[in-house]
Amino acid sequence: MTDPYIIDVDQTNINDVLQKSMQTPVLLNFYSSMSEPSNTLAPILVTIADDYQGKFILARVDSDAMPEIAQQLGVRAIPALKLVVKGQLAGELEGAQQDAEVRQLLEPHIGVADISGHEDPFVGQIQRAVSMGALDEAIASLESAITEQPTVMAYQALYADVLMDAKRIEDAEAVIKNMGDDALVPKAKGRLFFVRLLEGAEPAQHYQAQIQADGGGSESRYFLGAHLMISGQEETGLNLLLSVMMNDRAYEEDGARLALLSAFDFMGTENPLTSKFRRKLFALLH
Numbered sequence: 282m283t284d285p286y287i288i289d290v291d292q293t294n295i296n297d298v299l300q301k302s303m304q305t306p307v308l309l310n311f312y313s314s315m316s317e318p319s320n321t322l323a324p325i326l327v328t329i330a331d332d333y334q335g336k337f338i339l340a341r342v343d344s345d346a347m348p349e350i351a352q353q354l355g356v357r358a359i360p361a362l363k364l365v366v367k368g369q370l371a372g373e374l375e376g377a378q379q380d381a382e383v384r385q386l387l388e389p390h391i392g393v394a395d396i397s398g399h400e401d402p403f404v405g406q407i408q409r410a411v412s413m414g415a416l417d418e419a420i421a422s423l424e425s426a427i428t429e430q431p432t433v434m435a436y437q438a439l440y441a442d443v444l445m446d447a448k449r450i451e452d453a454e455a456v457i458k459n460m461g462d463d464a465l466v467p468k469a470k471g472r473l474f475f476v477r478l479l480e481g482a483e484p485a486q487h488y489q490a491q492i493q494a495d496g497g498g499s500e501s502r503y504f505l506g507a508h509l510m511i512s513g514q515e516e517t518g519l520n521l522l523l524s525v526m527m528n529d530r531a532y533e534e535d536g537a538r539l540a541l542l543s544a545f546d547f548m549g550t551e552n553p554l555t556s557k558f559r560r561k562l563f564a565l566l567h
Contacts, residue, residue, distance in 0.1 A: 362378065404439060434465050441457050454473060499532040502521045503532065522537045
């Protein structure tokens with residue numbers, strides 16, 4: 282039985298896997314069974330994943346079977362490792378690697394990082410539970426922690442995130458509302474916008490197929506952009522939303538502009554894509 286922190290990736294779960302990086306670092310391993318360096322690297326990665334016991338997710342992508350995923354994520358050589366943290370590419374390696382080189386890539390991002398920027402073992406515990414699919418356990422632990430420390434807004438924000446993961450959207454919205462005007466609220470509201478937008482929408486692959494077939498219309502670009510935003514492929518998602526705004530401003534009553542503004546909140550001012558696309562949006566509006 283495969284450990285829960287080792288996932289084989291295909292088109293049906295790639296977006297979910299990338300979304301997990303919002304809680305737990307995801308190491309994407311692009312490999313080919315025909316590549317000797319890939320075959321040498323594979324057991325090294327499993328050993329490291331076992332050592333870390335869920336502090337990161339090893340996501341394996343067969344580039345022969347899933348070339349479109351490799352192309353979409355800019356893979357140029359096999360094997361390739363891409364580390365995704367909170368939806369952003371945090372580092373990458375190409376070609377044959379030794380154990381020490383992989384650990385060096387991972388270690389700055391392991392066990393760090395609660396959303397307020399301070400190391401917190403409890404947050405790491407929650408992130409590992411979420412990465413293993415133990416959402417009910419994570420929610421129960423967060424509820425206990427919030428009862429004991431109701432003023433720790435980082436726990437409230439993480440609670441809202443996990444509730445969204447569990448599809449408890451109304452509960453997540455109530456938590457965010459109770460956070461008042463805390464600095465973590467815009468990011469939570471930004472994610473909530475996209476989660477609500479995608480309720481009842483088709484899977485990302487549906488819209489991707491339409492775009493590949495005929496370029497897609499506003500609907501395909503709008504909803505695929507939303508899917509990509511919350512699965513960590515932010516720049517591609519932003520470009521799709523921007524294209525809808527450029528070509529069909531009236532779609533969904535200026536929906537693309539509203540989605541871009543929510544995306545900026547979701548990514549935060551520290552993300553360089555926020556300032557880059559704010560400038561593009563300003564140029565379109567003026």
